[in-house]
Amino acid sequence: MTTFLTPFTFHNGVTIRNRYLMAPMTTYSANADDTVSDAEITYYRERSFGVGAVITACAYVLPNGKGFPGQISAHSDEYILSLKRIADAIHDGGAKAILQIYHGGRQAVRDLVPNGDIVSASETVAADGGMARALTVEEIEEIVVAFGETTRRAIEAGFDGVEIHGANTYLLQQFFSGFTNKRIDRYGGSVEKRMTFLLEIIESVNRAKAQYANDQFIIGYRFSPEEPEEDGITLDETVQLVNRLADEKLDYLHISLGDFRSKAHRYSGEKENRIKILKLIIDGRIPFIGVGSIYSPEDAKEAMETGVDLLALGRELLIEAHWVEKVAAGEPVITEMDMSRDNNIPEPLMNMMKRNVGWVPGVK
Numbered sequence: 001m002t003t004f005l006t007p008f009t010f011h012n013g014v015t016i017r018n019r020y021l022m023a024p025m026t027t028y029s030a031n032a033d034d035t036v037s038d039a040e041i042t043y044y045r046e047r048s049f050g051v052g053a054v055i056t057a058c059a060y061v062l063p064n065g066k067g068f069p070g071q072i073s074a075h076s077d078e079y080i081l082s083l084k085r086i087a088d089a090i091h092d093g094g095a096k097a098i099l100q101i102y103h104g105g106r107q108a109v110r111d112l113v114p115n116g117d118i119v120s121a122s123e124t125v126a127a128d129g130g131m132a133r134a135l136t137v138e139e140i141e142e143i144v145v146a147f148g149e150t151t152r153r154a155i156e157a158g159f160d161g162v163e164i165h166g167a168n169t170y171l172l173q174q175f176f177s178g179f180t181n182k183r184i185d186r187y188g189g190s191v192e193k194r195m196t197f198l199l200e201i202i203e204s205v206n207r208a209k210a211q212y213a214n215d216q217f218i219i220g221y222r223f224s225p226e227e228p229e230e231d232g233i234t235l236d237e238t239v240q241l242v243n244r245l246a247d248e249k250l251d252y253l254h255i256s257l258g259d260f261r262s263k264a265h266r267y268s269g270e271k272e273n274r275i276k277i278l279k280l281i282i283d284g285r286i287p288f289i290g291v292g293s294i295y296s297p298e299d300a301k302e303a304m305e306t307g308v309d310l311l312a313l314g315r316e317l318l319i320e321a322h323w324v325e326k327v328a329a330g331e332p333v334i335t336e337m338d339m340s341r342d343n344n345i346p347e348p349l350m351n352m353m354k355r356n357v358g359w360v361p362g363v364k
Helices: 038-046 077-092 137-156 171-176 196-212 235-245 274-282 297-304 315-319 323-328 347-355
Strands: 020-022 053-060 096-102 131-134 161-166 218-223 252-255 288-291 310-313
Touching: 038 077, 053 077, 053 161, 077 096, 077 137, 096 137, 096 218, 137 161, 137 196, 161 171, 161 196, 171 196, 196 218, 218 235, 235 274, 252 274, 274 288, 297 310, 315 323
Parallel strands: 020 053, 020 310, 053 096, 096 161, 161 218, 218 252, 252 288, 288 310
Antiparallel strands: none
């Protein structure tokens, strides 16, 4: 535990004050014009005093990528001032500010995107049960550019980095997955070809960094390790992906898991802990962030034993906003939501938590 409370330096020379980060969690709480709300600013500031860095909820890079009501936008320059408010609030507590950027693809909300036009890697079923159409090559190229432009906006807004969201079944994952990518051009087919889109996005983000920032701007990548569908992502495919990403111009890799203890399901090797398997593949080439059901200091210690370099705290920071500070001081932390306390959680996020009983312990 002591090691994770000491500063950590990335390969690009950036140092954060400890090895805990706030995981990205959707708030559903932006203003009607998709600028950040005052409630979100309070929420981020409250949680910025202990962790080394805060990774924000995902911001969409194009209008047809919006996946949630009340989601912040970063798709045009008019949102730079809104983004700056978030970065400034996080900096108030001394944490580094990392903007997660993404496109929802087939998970976008039809009523919230232009003309109800849902897109994906290939024609496939959308989240609402309707159909998503296949992107043209020209549209793919526009999305690649949009990720770079959104990175520029993050830099101008004062963020310390961006996290490319390649997880949770959103567009980048849809391209990597054989379940949703049936293309026969250079963007589909083999595992290597299904990486093409996301590698082009990484390159676009790095071009923006080179033009508008310096070497200390952080670029991370988040991924999900497996899918349940027959043609979906297997851990064997993710091993290939992670092996490639570890050699890209990235500053960290961030696995998306509901529980850090979860074991491999669709894997040709021994079905042990997913994080441990991938940590061996990474082999020290790039920092690796673990996450998932870390509530108590005992949970954190067990998660550290997987070998990760950093830990992201999600739901526990909803329950106990100052978890890191309390652990550092040797004070007890609560691991179930106390509904009588004011945790500075925006009302739409709290309502979502109440609808999804069990997602956050203690929420009623």
